[in-house]
Amino acid sequence: MKRIKVFVGKAFLLRQLFLMQLFSFLELDMKSVTPVIMCGGNGSRMWPLSRTHYPKQFIKLADEKLTMLQMAVKRVSSFDNEAILVCNEKHRFMIAEQLRSIDYQAETILLEPCSRNTAPAIALAAIAALEKDQDAMLLVLPADHVIKDQEQFDQVVNQSIPVAAQGNIVTFGIVPNQAETGYGYIKCGAAIDNQCFKIQEFVEKPSECLAEEYLNSGAYLWNSGMFLFLASTYLDELQEHHPDILTACRSAYSRPNEGSDFTLIDPDCFALCPDESIDYAVLEKTDKAVVASLDVGWSDVGSWASLWDLREKDYQGNTLQGDVICHDTAGSFVLSSHRLVSLVGLSNVVVVETADAVLVANKDKVQDIKHVVSKLKENNRDEHEQHRKTYRPWGKYDSIDRGQRFQVKHITVKPGEKLSLQLHHHRAEHWIVVSGTAKITKGGKTFLLAENQSTYISIGESHSMENPGKVPLELIEVQSGAYLGEDDIVRLSDKYGRA
Numbered sequence: 001m002k003r004i005k006v007f008v009g010k011a012f013l014l015r016q017l018f019l020m021q022l023f024s025f026l027e028l029d030m031k032s033v034t035p036v037i038m039c040g041g042n043g044s045r046m047w048p049l050s051r052t053h054y055p056k057q058f059i060k061l062a063d064e065k066l067t068m069l070q071m072a073v074k075r076v077s078s079f080d081n082e083a084i085l086v087c088n089e090k091h092r093f094m095i096a097e098q099l100r101s102i103d104y105q106a107e108t109i110l111l112e113p114c115s116r117n118t119a120p121a122i123a124l125a126a127i128a129a130l131e132k133d134q135d136a137m138l139l140v141l142p143a144d145h146v147i148k149d150q151e152q153f154d155q156v157v158n159q160s161i162p163v164a165a166q167g168n169i170v171t172f173g174i175v176p177n178q179a180e181t182g183y184g185y186i187k188c189g190a191a192i193d194n195q196c197f198k199i200q201e202f203v204e205k206p207s208e209c210l211a212e213e214y215l216n217s218g219a220y221l222w223n224s225g226m227f228l229f230l231a232s233t234y235l236d237e238l239q240e241h242h243p244d245i246l247t248a249c250r251s252a253y254s255r256p257n258e259g260s261d262f263t264l265i266d267p268d269c270f271a272l273c274p275d276e277s278i279d280y281a282v283l284e285k286t287d288k289a290v291v292a293s294l295d296v297g298w299s300d301v302g303s304w305a306s307l308w309d310l311r312e313k314d315y316q317g318n319t320l321q322g323d324v325i326c327h328d329t330a331g332s333f334v335l336s337s338h339r340l341v342s343l344v345g346l347s348n349v350v351v352v353e354t355a356d357a358v359l360v361a362n363k364d365k366v367q368d369i370k371h372v373v374s375k376l377k378e379n380n381r382d383e384h385e386q387h388r389k390t391y392r393p394w395g396k397y398d399s400i401d402r403g404q405r406f407q408v409k410h411i412t413v414k415p416g417e418k419l420s421l422q423l424h425h426h427r428a429e430h431w432i433v434v435s436g437t438a439k440i441t442k443g444g445k446t447f448l449l450a451e452n453q454s455t456y457i458s459i460g461e462s463h464s465m466e467n468p469g470k471v472p473l474e475l476i477e478v479q480s481g482a483y484l485g486e487d488d489i490v491r492l493s494d495k496y497g498r499a
Contacts, residue, residue: 033161033228034107034136035076036125039069039087039095039143040115044373044384045303045366048357049335053386057143058094061301062310068144068301069095070102075147076139082107084128084138086121089113092262093393093496106261113267118225119281120273123238123249124265126231137164138234140227146310148297159195160228160292168290169237170196170228171283173221175295179211182302182367184223184279186291199289202279221291224298227278233288241285248273262497303366304350308333322353333363355388355398393496394419395472407484413438413473418466420494427481427488429457431465436473439466462492 043056050056057068066074076083082105087095089111099106110124122140129136139157147153160170173186182205189200202223206214214220238246252269274281283289299306311319311333318326322336329343334351341353350366352359361369376384389398394417398410413419413436421441431438432454440447440455441464448468449455457463459481467473491498 032080032137033139033157034081034129034133034231035079035083036122036129036138036140037069037072037076037083037085037143038118038121038140039085039091040112040121041142041144042115043144044370046301046307047369047373047384048354048359049337049352051386052384053090053390054094055091055144056301058091058098061307062146062299066102067098068146069098072141072143072145073099073102073104075141075150075153077104084125085109085143086125087111088115089264094391096261097391097393109262111262111264113265113270115275116270116273117275118278119238119242119276120245120249120270122227122234122278123246124253126234127249127253128263129231130235134232136231137161138227138229138231142225142300144301145224145226146297146299146301150296153294153296156195156292156294156296157228159193163192163196163290163292164228164230164233167230167233168196168288169233169283169286171199171289171291172224172226172228172294173291174224174298175293176215176220176222179208179215180222181205181208181211183300185211185214185220186223187220188291188293192290196290196292199283199291202284221293222298223279224294225300226294228292234282237282237286237288242274242276242281245274245276245281303369304333304352304361305363305366308350308363331363357383392419393417395467397477400476402484405480405482405484407479409477409479411475411477413465413467413475415467415470415472418495419464420489420491420496420498421462421464422489422491423460423462424481424488425460425490426483427479428459429463430478430480431455431457432476432478434474434476436467436471437469438473438475439468440464441466 039057041055041057042052043050046056049059060067062068063071073083085095085106085108087109092109092111095109108128110128112121126138129138156172164170171186184205185203186199187201187203189198191197235246248269252266252273299310301307301310308319313319316329317331318329319333320326321334323340324334324336325340326334326343328345330347332343332346332349332351334341334343336353338355339353341351343351348363350359350361350363359369373384389396395411395413397412399407400410401408433449433451435451438449440449442455442457443461
């Protein structure tokens with residue numbers, strides 16, 4: 001593959017030497033940058049494992065021990081400045097738990113009350129960063145990317161810092177290794193240094209023929225969605241090219257509800273913000289956009305096929321996970337979560353099994369999984385939103401069975417945790433303790449339930465449950481009534497701020 005040609009003159013070298021000495025004196029390096037980790041995606045192309053309430057960035061996909069988010073946090077854990085995380089409000093406790101499990105304390109966790117794409121999300125992070133440092137430089141990273149060569153990544157970011165410090169917005173372009181039609185492309189213009197180039201053109205996802213031309217030309221890079229810039233530069237450019245986004249974000253942030261771990265953004269103000277990506281809102285309009293060439297074994301894990309590319313394979317080119325038996329099967333990705341999955345006489349397929357759904361797809365067509373997700377939404381099915389097993393800040397529950405007027409859940413409450421004091425207008429509940437001890441509050445009375453004991457909560461009766469013990473509390477909940485949706489919860493008080 002042809003490489004991008006760079007010609008460096010003597011005057012240019014002298015200028016760069018001066019800048020290197022200047023920024024060395026200022027001790028401006030990668031560790032002084034504030035990382036911003038974007039955690040708001042839905043990951044619909046990784047269905048059925050990824051769901052709206054449990055998207056791919058919170059799943060162990062590319063690593064057996066770490067989730068995608070935890071890998072991103074580890075990537076910036078050596079920075080002097082702790083990361084700013086931007087996420088959807090409904091994921092806040094999942095994020096807090098995943099950070100706690102790797103012993104990482106974020107600088108700020110900004111909670112978007114609704115999704116408004118990357119331009120507003122990054123604006124919120126820039127506003128938060130400038131509150132503490134008027135010279136803040138931000139390194140914006142998605143939470144669901146894989147970078148294999150950390151040393152090279154650090155080197156390119158460090159080399160790009162002087163360029164960003166001059167008021168440029170640096171986006172990182174991935175050196176392509178194949179004619180990929182699933183990514184946007186960036187055409188490189190004049191060289192700024194041996195790593196950074198002016199951006200000549202942004203190109204949408206191309207056809208296979210065009211992608212082949214881009215690869216052979218050596219002038220194009222994949223658009224990675226990673227950025228480096230001064231927070232003030234980004235906000236100035238946003239004010240210039242899309243001021244309504246900045247106005248809405250300033251209004252939404254001006255009345256933040258500060259909690260111990262989270263910053264809540266005003267929902268009414270943020271709902272008025274335009275839904276726009278940073279590419280359309282700023283990068284394609286500004287004259288300050290530059291691209292840094294990056295060759296670090298990058299993947300956005302955007303499909304099951306890309307995950308197959310990353311994973312180790314057996315002698316027949318298969319990636320197998322879970323209880324899987326294959327015969328005469330090649331070049332396939334198979335993931336079993338709950339039961340035995342067997343394949344016979346197949347090739348180039350993806351099979352993913354979860355507790356409530358099974359996906360079977362040609363590996364070359366996995367980008368079309370989004371159409372399945374769209375049909376689930378159209379048919380008012382909830383398999384696109386959540387798994388049978390759902391995580392809460394107090395623990396989790398597994399929806400074991402469900403009928404027209406009943407639902408059965410297996411509930412696990414962590415030691416010391418407590419469900420909200422709540423009531424329901426349309427359903428009654430029957431709780432049976434399987435193991436541990438439950439402290440029950442019901443209709444103003446408080447009492448303990450031990451193993452094999454039970455209680456009944458009638459429609460409209462206030463109730464809560466707490467685990468006062470040292471071991472997990474497990475119980476079976478049987479719901480009955482005309483409507484069993486999760487939105488039939490009226491929270492009267494809640495230790496997690498959900499009331």
